[in-house]
Structure formats: structure tokens, C-alpha cells
Amino acid sequence: xxxxxxxxxxxxxxxxxxxxxxxxxxxxxxxxxxxxxxxxxxxxxxxxxxxxxxxxxxxxxxxxxxxxxxxxxxxxxxxxxxxxxxxxxxxxxxxxxxxxxxxxxxxxxxxxxxxxxxxxxxxxxxxxxxxxxxxxxxxxxxxxxxxxxxxxxxxxxxxxxxxxxxxxxxxxxxxxxxxxxxxxxxxxxxxxxxxxxxxxxxxxxxxxxxxxxxxxxxxxxxxxxxxxxxxxxxxxxxxxxxxxxxxxxxxxxxxxxxxxxxxxxxxxxxxxxxxxxxxxxxxxxxxxxxxxxxxxxxxxxxxxxxxxxxxxxxxxxxxxxxxxxxxxxxxxxxxxxxxxxxxxxx
Amino acid sequence: xxxxxxxxxxxxxxxxxxxxxxxxxxxxxxxxxxxxxxxxxxxxxxxxxxxxxxxxxxxxxxxxxxxxxxxxxxxxxxxxxxxxxxxxxxxxxxxxxxxxxxxxxxxxxxxxxxxxxxxxxxxxxxxxxxxxxxxxxxxxxxxxxxxxxxxxxxxxxxxxxxxxxxxxxxxxxxxxxxxxxxxxxxxxxxxxxxxxxxxxxxxxxxxxxxxxxxxxxxxxxxxxxxxxxxxxxxxxxxxxxxxxxxxxxxxxxxxxxxxxxxxxxxxxxxxxxxxxxxxxxxxxxxxxxxxxxxxxxxxxxxxxxxxxxxxxxxxxxxxxxxxxxxxxxxxxxxxxxxxxxxxxxx
DNA sequence: CTGAAAGCGCTTACAG
DNA sequence: CTGAAAGCGCTTACAG
Numbered sequence: 150x151x152x153x154x155x156x157x158x159x160x161x162x163x164x165x166x167x168x169x170x171x172x173x174x175x176x177x178x179x180x181x182x183x184x185x186x187x188x189x190x191x192x193x194x195x196x197x198x199x200x201x202x203x204x205x206x207x208x209x210x211x212x213x214x215x216x217x218x219x220x221x222x223x224x225x226x227x228x229x230x231x232x233x234x235x236x237x238x239x240x241x242x243x244x245x246x247x248x249x250x251x252x253x254x255x256x257x258x259x260x261x262x263x264x265x266x267x268x269x270x271x272x273x274x275x276x277x278x279x280x281x282x283x284x285x286x287x288x289x290x291x292x293x294x295x296x297x298x299x300x301x302x303x304x305x306x307x308x309x310x311x312x313x314x315x316x317x318x319x320x321x322x323x324x325x326x327x328x329x330x331x332x333x334x335x336x337x338x339x340x341x342x343x344x345x346x347x348x349x350x351x352x353x354x355x356x357x358x359x360x361x362x363x364x365x366x367x368x369x370x371x372x373x374x375x376x377x378x379x380x381x382x383x384x385x386x387x388x389x390x391x392x393x394x395x396x397x398x399x400x401x402x403x404x405x406x407x408x409x410x411x412x413x414x415x416x417x418x419x420x421x422x423x424x425x426x427x428x429x430x431x432x433x434x435x436x437x438x439x440x441x442x443x444x445x446x447x448x449x450x451x452x453x454x455x456x457x458x459x460x461x462x463x464x465x466x467x468x469x470x471x472x473x474x475x476x477x478x479x480x481x482x483x484x485x486x487x488x489x490x491x492x493x494x495x
Numbered sequence: 496x497x498x499x500x501x502x503x504x505x506x507x508x509x510x511x512x513x514x515x516x517x518x519x520x521x522x523x524x525x526x527x528x529x530x531x532x533x534x535x536x537x538x539x540x541x542x543x544x545x546x547x548x549x550x551x552x553x554x555x556x557x558x559x560x561x562x563x564x565x566x567x568x569x570x571x572x573x574x575x576x577x578x579x580x581x582x583x584x585x586x587x588x589x590x591x592x593x594x595x596x597x598x599x600x601x602x603x604x605x606x607x608x609x610x611x612x613x614x615x616x617x618x619x620x621x622x623x624x625x626x627x628x629x630x631x632x633x634x635x636x637x638x639x640x641x642x643x644x645x646x647x648x649x650x651x652x653x654x655x656x657x658x659x660x661x662x663x664x665x666x667x668x669x670x671x672x673x674x675x676x677x678x679x680x681x682x683x684x685x686x687x688x689x690x691x692x693x694x695x696x697x698x699x700x701x702x703x704x705x706x707x708x709x710x711x712x713x714x715x716x717x718x719x720x721x722x723x724x725x726x727x728x729x730x731x732x733x734x735x736x737x738x739x740x741x742x743x744x745x746x747x748x749x750x751x752x753x754x755x756x757x758x759x760x761x762x763x764x765x766x767x768x769x770x771x772x773x774x775x776x777x778x779x780x781x782x783x784x785x786x787x788x789x790x791x792x793x794x795x796x797x798x799x800x801x802x803x804x805x806x807x808x809x810x811x812x813x814x815x816x817x818x819x820x821x822x823x824x825x826x827x828x829x830x831x832x833x834x835x836x837x838x839x840x841x
Numbered sequence: 842c843t844g845a846a847a848g849c850g851c852t853t854a855c856a857g
Numbered sequence: 858c859t860g861a862a863a864g865c866g867c868t869t870a871c872a873g
Contacts, residue, residue, distance in 0.1 A: 165866090167865095167866060167867085168866065168867060169866075169867090177843080177844085178843065178844045178845075179844090179845095179866090179867080179868090180843070180844060180845080180846095180868080180869080181842085181843060181844075183867070183868055183869085184842095184843085184868090184869090186867095187868080189868085189869085190842075190843085191842070192842070192843085193842065193843090196842090196843090210619075210623055211623075211866085211867080212623065212625070212865090212866055212867070213623055213624055214560060214563045214564050214569065214624070214625050214865090214866080214867090215564055215849090215865070215866035215867040215868090216866080216867055216868075217560045217849090217867090218560050218561055218564050218848095218849045218850070218851085218865085218866080218867070218868095219848075219849055219866070219867040219868040219869085220849085220867070220868050220869080221849080221868085223560065225624075232589065233579070233585060233588050233589050233592060233604075234585030234586050234588060234589040234785075235585075236582065236585075236786075239579060239580030239581075239582075239585055240580050242579050242580060243578065243579050243580040243606065246579060246604070246605070246606055250605070250620075255603065255605075255620065255624060256604070257601065257603060258579075258592070258602070258604050259592065259596070259601075260589065260592055273556070274596075274601065277556055277557075277558065277559055278559055278560070278571075278601060279558070279560050384785075384786075384788070384789040388789070413786070413789040413790075414789055416789075416791050417789050417791065417793065420791050420792060426791075439580075439730075440582075440730075440759070440786055442730070443730040443734070443759040443760055443762075443763050444759075444790070444791065445762050445763065445766050445772075445790065445791040445792075446766060446791075447763065511850090513849095513850060513851085514850065514851060515850075515851090523859080523860085524859065524860045524861075525850090525851080525852090525860090526852080526853080526859070526860060526861080526862095527858085527859060527860080529851070529852055529853085530852090530853090530858095530859085532851095533852080535852085535853085536858075536859085537858070538858070538859085539858065539859090542858090542859090557850085557851080558849090558850055558851070560849090560850080560851090561849070561850035561851040561852090561865090562850080562851055562852075563851090563865090564849085564850080564851070564852090564864095564865045564866070564867090565850070565851040565852040565853085565864080565865055566851070566852050566853080566865085567852085567865080842873105843872105843873085844871105844872095844873085845871095845872095845873105846869105846870100846871090846872105847868105847869095847870095847871105848867100848868090848869095848870105849865105849866105849867090849868090850865105851864105851865090852863105852864090852865085853862105853863095853864095854862100854863095854864105855860105855861095855862090855863105856859105856860090856861095856862105857858105857859085857860085857861105
């Protein structure tokens with residue numbers, strides 16, 4: 150058991166089966182073995198079989214590090230998420246990992262922490278690791294930096310609409326999601342519907358506010374700024390926003406929170422004031438987090454398929470890598486009615 | 496903008512600043528530059544300065560891939576988690592990433608899915624990627640496989656007590672955590688305390704059951720098997736277990752769920768039957784997930800520092816890598832009283 | 842279809 | 858203290 154990992158130059162790791170050994174065992178050159186591995190040339194049936202046998206016999210596994218250095222590919226994909234422990238993105242990361250692993254790639258996850266500088270550092274780190282491509286989830290990268298990056302490798306971007314060669318971007322229809330959530334409340338007879346908004350630095354926050362207003366307008370309900378409170382997508386901000394709302398004295402019968410996390414926070418504020426959901430106020434969120442189903446009461450919300458998001462991101466990047474142009478998009482948001490919403494005054 | 500990543504052998508990537516260029520610019524050999532980078536030899540002040548300047552001027556960043564191939568180190572650490580989207584481990588992964596990044600390492604996260612085969616595949620994948628060490632969070636790896644792995648590289652293991660050269664393992668005190676949770680309920684006057692257990696395949700489940708029984712015994716309360724329901728640490732299992740409990744007709748005034756996720760599920764079962772927490776039944780969990788604070792009602796629970804866990808895992812692995820013997824352990828579990836528990840019959 | 846050769850960007854014994 | 862050289866395990870133009 151040697152702790153030292155140092156090795157003399159040229160000394161092969163003990164027990165390591167190399168491509169050269171496969172070549173020797175099957176009586177061909179390393180080049181030929183390499184070509185079989187990569188499918189980069191037609192090889193005679195006979196040699197192919199000999200090589201396959203040797204690979205199986207020796208238990209050869211190609212070394213991704215060496216492949217990376219020699220071939221310029223590492224079979225690894227950089228994934229920049231804002232926080233690896235986000236309840237929403239966690240599900241997406243899971244899906245990305247599943248798809249990538251299934252297709253022989255590895256994912257390198259790094260957290261951008263909703264900070265442009267951190268994100269730039271993530272890009273540098275990933276670049277140094279020679280990832281074959283990057284997936285940026287809801288990043289803050291500027292258009293310039295993004296274009297530069299796409300000049301080096303394919304990039305998939307979520308949460309923003311950008312286009313260009315080597316780039317694929319897609320997003321949920323945040324406007325529509327917010328619209329149907331609000332419409333749901335309106336259809337239950339609510340007229341005084343408060344809105345807890347997300348951080349306006351994100352375009353999705355703006356879209357959701359627009360969706361809320363559009364639904365109101367469609368129902369000829371006057372938009373009331375006093376019913377809109379600012380949050381930042383975190384639970385605590387939902388709690389604070391709802392508390393401010395309550396303290397303001399403005400009457401309302403329902404709350405639409407721009408995401409489930411803020412809805413959970415709002416529920417706590419209501420609970421603290423002795424108000425019950427949905428008896429006293431109806432509450433609806435967006436995201437359909439795994440936790441929404443097991444909240445008290447189970448939360449009505451708009452399903453945004455995080456799993457779909459991750460899957461689509463991984464698949465489109467692989468298409469880009471293969472020189473194809475992805476075209477798939479995310480499914481439309483859909484309302485999930487649970488127990489937190491009820492007809493007004495019932 | 497070239498999509499093709501192919502490169503002739505020997506053709507350097509455009510714009511890539513290499514160690515050789517730094518050497519040329521500072522008038523020394525590549526070996527010397529390498530030694531400075533790695534601190535592997537004393538170099539004269541004069542050359543050191545020239546090299547530092549050249550590195551800064553050219554913006555040289557060492558290539559981890561090449562370093563890995565040549566030096567046998569990749570500065571990357573494999574992290575096997577059971578599910579990257581776990582609310583509990585998510586926090587730990589975050590901490591691992593933070594510490595590792597801070598110290599110049601990268602984390603490669605893979606999910607074992609609570610499955611021994613998947614986990615073995617994760618190990619192979621990570622080995623092929625030549626990680627310098629591995630962190631296995633609550634793995635199912637057998638003792639043999641673990642010892643073999645530790646023969647190749649340092650390993651940090653959580654959720655199990657194992658020891659050996661190149662291995663560091665630590666765990667929470669699950670027994671004590673369960674004991675203080677139960678004691679809390681007992682101190683509030685509860686005597687008929689139901690227990691929703693975790694999957695007995697995990698040693699922590701067994702420890703928690705033991706802790707529950709020990710507290711009961713200390714208080715001279717008879718252990719009642721009819722009040723113990725089996726779960727699997729997921730929300731849905733807590734819901735199902737609590738429903739079975741309710742349907743069984745066995746009287747109880749409090750529930751201790753072996754983790755917060757099952758406590759959330761149990762709360763839903765109670766809610767569905769029209770029972771209120773804590774008015775009708777008190778509820779306590781274990782973990783202190785971020786969501787516990789924003790549950791309705793905010794959940795009393797036992798804090799298990801997931802962040803601490805991740806931090807300690809990363810730091811101990813780095814110590815192992817440096818040839819040191821880690822000795823730090825996790826802080827003791829501590830009770831966090833919120834709104835879901837109340838004195839019986841009050 | 843296939844091999845010999847050069848090269849990826851580093852590291853490290855070896856020999857001053 | 859420092860350099861020249863060999864080597865890590867592959868890939869890919871080049872030349873049959």
C-alpha cells in the first residue's frame with residue numbers, strides 16, 4: 150500500500166492495462182486499436198475480432214485523461230449551476246448526470262452562486278479542465294463572454310434567450326406559467342390577489358410579473374401595486390414579503406408567489422399570524438418542487454419540469470457536439486391543483 | 496469559429512499558453528518552471544521572479560489534464576453521493592465543493608442511487624478519471640472493495656465506521672440524536688410516542704431505533720412494537736407509515752420520525768385525517784433540513800450538520816493526501832425546538 | 842486498410 | 858540549483 154503517488158517518468162502505473170498492451174496482444178498497431186475504439190476508420194473484420202477479444206481478456210479501459218490530452222476531447226461536460234443544493238436545480242442536475250453518464254460522458258458540477266465573478270471563475274476552471282462543452286443553468290454570463298465561450302466549445306444555456314453558432318438556449322415559458330397560476334386564483338373567485346415577486350435581476354421574475362398582470366387584465370381586475378411585494382426566490386424572502394403584506398393592512402384573499410420556495414415562506418408568515426391556508430387565504434406557487442407535494446397543506450403550483458430541463462440540456466449539448474442543431478423545447482407549464490387554493494369565501 | 500475539435504498531433508490549441516512558453520520567456524528550462532509551480536525544489540530568487548513575471552505576463556494557467564497524465568495527479572476528487580438532488584446531502588455537496596475549490600481541487604460528483612452496483616460503477620468511472628481520492632457519502636461499498644480502493648488512493652467514508660491506512664471514516668452520533676429527540680417528547684409529558692423508522696439496511700436506522708428505545712427505557716416507558724412503523728427515509732414512506740399507524744387505531748400523542756423527510760410525510764397524513772400538529776399530535780424529526788424551518792408548523796428536529804459533514808469530508812481527504820492522519824469528528828447532534836412539539840394535553 | 846512517428850503539456854529521475 | 862531527456866497513454870495526419 151503505497152501512499153506516494155509519484156512515479157518516475159515512464160513508469161506505468163501498476164496493473165494498468167494500456168492500449169499498447171492490447172495492440173501487442175492482438176498483433177496490430179496501437180493506431181488500429183485506437184481507430185476501433187473511436188470508430189474513426191473501417192477495420193477488417195478479422196483484426197476487429199482479435200482486438201475485441203484482447204480488450205475483453207485484458208480488461209482494458211481507455212484512459213480518458215490520455216485521450217483528452219492527445220485527442221483534445223475529455224468526454225466531460227462542465228455544468229455551471231447557481232447552487233448545487235438548490236431544491237429546483239437539484240432535480241435538473243440529477244437528470245443531466247443521468248443522461249451524460251448514459252452516453253459515456255461525465256459531468257463536472259460547479260456553483261456560480263448567482264455571482265458574475267464566481268461564474269467567470271467557474272468558466273475558467275472548466276476550460277482548464279478541458280471540458281468538451283458547457284451547460285450553464287440560469288447564468289449571469291454577459292453576451293460577450295458567452296459568445297467568446299461558444300467560440301471555443303458548444304454551450305447550452307437555460308434561462309435566457311440567446312442564439313448563435315455553437316449555442317443552444319431555451320427556457321420555460323415563465324409568462325404563461327404565471328398567467329395560468331393567476332388565472333386559477335381568478336377562476337376561484339379571488340379578486341384581491343397579492344403577488345410575491347422574484348428578484349428583478351432575473352428575466353423570469355419580470356416575465357412572471359407580466360403574466361400575473363396579463364391574467365388580471367384579462368379578467369378586468371385592476372392591478373394594484375400595493376399587493377405586489379418584492380422577494381428574491383428564497384424562502385426567507387417569501388416570509389418577509391408576506392409579513393410586510395400582512396402588516397400593510399391591504400386586504401387580499403389569495404397570494405401568488407413567483408416560486409414554491411417563497412410560497413413556503415409566505416405560508417409560515419400566514420401561520421404565524423394565525424391565518425390558515427386555504428381557509429383564510431389561498432396560496433399558489435411555481436415550480437412544483439418535490440417538497441410541494443408534502444407541504445401542509447399540499448401546495449397548488451405550476452409544474453416546471455426540472456427533470457425535463459436537465460434532460461434537454463444534456464441532450465442538446467450532445468447534439469451540438471455531434472454537429473447537429475437541437476430544436477427541442479421544454480413542455481408548456483401546467484397547473485397542478487392541490488390543497489392550498491380554494492374558492493373565495495367558501 | 497471552428498466546430499471541429501480535431502487537431503493534428505502536435506498542433507497546439509490556438510491561444511494556449513504553455514509551460515514551455517513561460518520557460519522560453521523567462522530564459523530557464525521547462526523543468527525549472529515546473530518545479531516552481533509544484534514547489535518541488537528550491538529555486539534561486541532571481542529565476543523565480545523572472546518566472547513569476549512571465550507567468551503573469553502571458554497569463555499562463557497550468558493544464559490539469561497534462562499534469563494528471565505526467566504526474567499522476569489530477570487535482571480532482573471523486574465524490575459519490577447517493578442522489579445529487581437529496582435535500583440533506585445537497586448541503587454537504589455544497590460544502591465539499593466550496594472547500595475543494597478553495598484549495599485548488601475540483602469535485603467530480605456521481606450518484607450511487609443507493610445501489611451497490613451503481614456505486615461500483617461510480618468507483619470505476621472515478622478511477623478511470625484518475626481522481627486523486629474519493630469521498631463516499633453513506634455508501635454501500637463492501638469492506639473488501641473499500642480496502643482495495645484505499646490501496647489505490649485515500650478514501651473518506653461517511654455513515655460507517657471503518658478504519659485502515661488511507662481511510663478516514665466518521666459519522667454522526669445517530670443513537671444520541673434519536674435519544675435526545677425522544678427525550679424531548681418525553682420531557683413534554685408524552686408517553687405514547689410512535690416511531691417511524693428508516694430502512695434497516697442502513698446502520699443509522701438501527702442506531703436511531705436504539706436511541707428511541709434507550710430514551711423510553713430511561714423514562715421507564717414501555718417499548719411498544721405496535722407504535723413502530725417502517726419507512727425508508729423518503730417523504731412518501733413517512734406518509735404511508737403514519738397512515739398505517741392512524742388506521743391501526745393504536746393511541747399515541749406524538750411521533751418521532753427518523754428523519755425530517757419522513758416527518759414531512761407524516762404531517763401530510765395527519766393533515767389528511769384532520770389532525771393538527773402540535774395541537775393533536777406532536778412531531779419531531781432528525782436532520783434539520785433547510786426546509787424544516789419553513790414547514791407548517793416549523794418542525795422541531797435534531798440538527799445534524801450536513802455542511803459540517805461536507806467540510807470535514809473534504810478537509811480530511813486533503814489531509815490524507817498530504818500524508819497526515821485526520822482526527823476531527825462531527826459535532827454532537829443538538830435539539831432544535833420549533834413549533835411542532837408541545838406538552839401533552841395542553 | 843494499416844503502421845511508424847510525432848505530438849498533446851506536463852513531471853521527474855538522472856546527471857551534472 | 859538546473860537542464861536534457863524520457864515518458865505518461867493516447868490520437869491522428871502522413872505515407873504506404
